[in-house]
Amino acid sequence: MSGAVDELPPARRLTRRGLATRDRIVSAAATLMHTRGVNATTLDDVRVASGTSKSQLYRHFPDKESLVQAVISRQAEGVLERHRQRLERLNSIRGLELWRDGVVQRNALRNGAYGCELGSLASELADQDEAARLTLNEHFHTWQGLLTSGLARMVEAGALRPDADPDALATGLMAALQGGYLLAQTARDVGPMQIALDMAVAHVKSFATTPEA
Structure with missing residues (x-):
């Protein structure tokens, strides 16, 4: 055994497109949560308002x-x-x-x-x-x-x-x-x-x- 400590994998870096998608999701969620309220805003609401797919949304925000x-x-x-x-x-x-x-x-x-x-x-x-x-x-x-x-x-x-x-x-x-x-x-x-x-x-x-x- 080398005694070396296993390193955690580096954090995933977002591409420019990924950053734009994340920003679009957060902007849409911020607008909905401010006007409707947090509890009345679902992830599906955010997905529709941001024009993203379910996989895109959960890739950036798992919950x-x-x-x-x-x-x-x-x-x-x-x-x-x-x-x-x-x-x-x-x-x-x-x-x-x-x-x-x-x-x-x-x-x-x-x-x-x-x-x-x-x-x-x-x-x-x-x-x-x-x-x-x-x-x-x-x-x-x-x-x-x-x-x-x-x-x-x-x-x-x-x-x-x-x-x-x-x-x-x-x-x-x-x-x-x-x-x-x-x-x-x-x-x-x-x-x-x-x-x-x-x-x-x-x-x-x-x-x-x-x-x-």
Whole structure:
């Protein structure tokens, strides 16, 4: 015996066509799961919507759980990228107001329908799928971290008083955001989201060093 440890076979690398097929499946699943819900979306639904065969679908996703994880990653990538565009530069009250306005305006385009891409998944999966809950929690932590970092920069820049707590303020903003998504979704009216975020931003502004900060 040589004593050598058997090596695991290398992971299968997807061809360009394979990557395109996988992307098409995840995109179709993300759309269906966001508009219909995860439980109401079957693998057959995804297969039809993505224009793939059963063998193609199961080659990339052997079960629904693995597809759900891919959808969570896809939705998180899109959500976080949108918010990074404003929050990574956040250092003023005006910047926070522009972030709020952008969120409300985007949700108003669909009259609040379908809610938050990540929040909708969390409300459906958090008590059913522990792996999905943990993954979603990580993405929400990253999202809230963007707000926390921006608020910390506002303290450093002198826009907020030193006694402002970036972590607590970010938690309040995230709670207002997600609650606003839910109320707007059920009312089919973005107004409740506007009110919730206005109140959360007003609380942040109560720590402003000057009225014009």
